[in-house]
Amino acid sequence: MREIIKYPNIVLTTPTKKVTEIDDGLIELLDEMYQIMTEKDGIGLAANQLGESCRVAIVYVDDESGLFEMINPKIIKKSGMTVDVEGCLSFPDIYGTVERYDDIIVRFVDREGYEVEAEVSGYLSRVMQHEIEHLDGKLFTDKIIERLSPDELIDYMEEHGYD
Ligand SMILES: [Zn+2]
Incomplete structure (x- = not known):
């Protein structure tokens, strides 16, 4: 089983390579990514x-929107700006508010090889942008407006109506 890579490992700040073939290794990677993300209570994970x-x-933000497995994802349309709090499995105990696009259209290939276009908004859109930036070698810590400690995160979430 692979392990979550923590900052500062160079693989996190190196742009990833485009997938050219969906083979057994890639399917195994997708399955393992889901297993590890779920074990760590994450809502998104990038291969790097x-x-x-x-x-x-x-x-995987919630049961309603379900699981998105995105191969070679690309944001093809974006609009609106919104600020909300984020964390990252590669930065334990670091949280902070980040500005993101509110609505995006993302294009990717699924594990069956079909091209998919999804129009998403709100927190789902935020998490997709966070993960796609990982694939570009970019980290959310470079965009934090206000950093929150784990205690401040709890207060923030209560104030903003998260459960
Ligand atoms: Zn992250």
């Missing part, structure tokens, strides 16, 4: 966070 420098990310 497991040390695999390929353009693959997964997102």
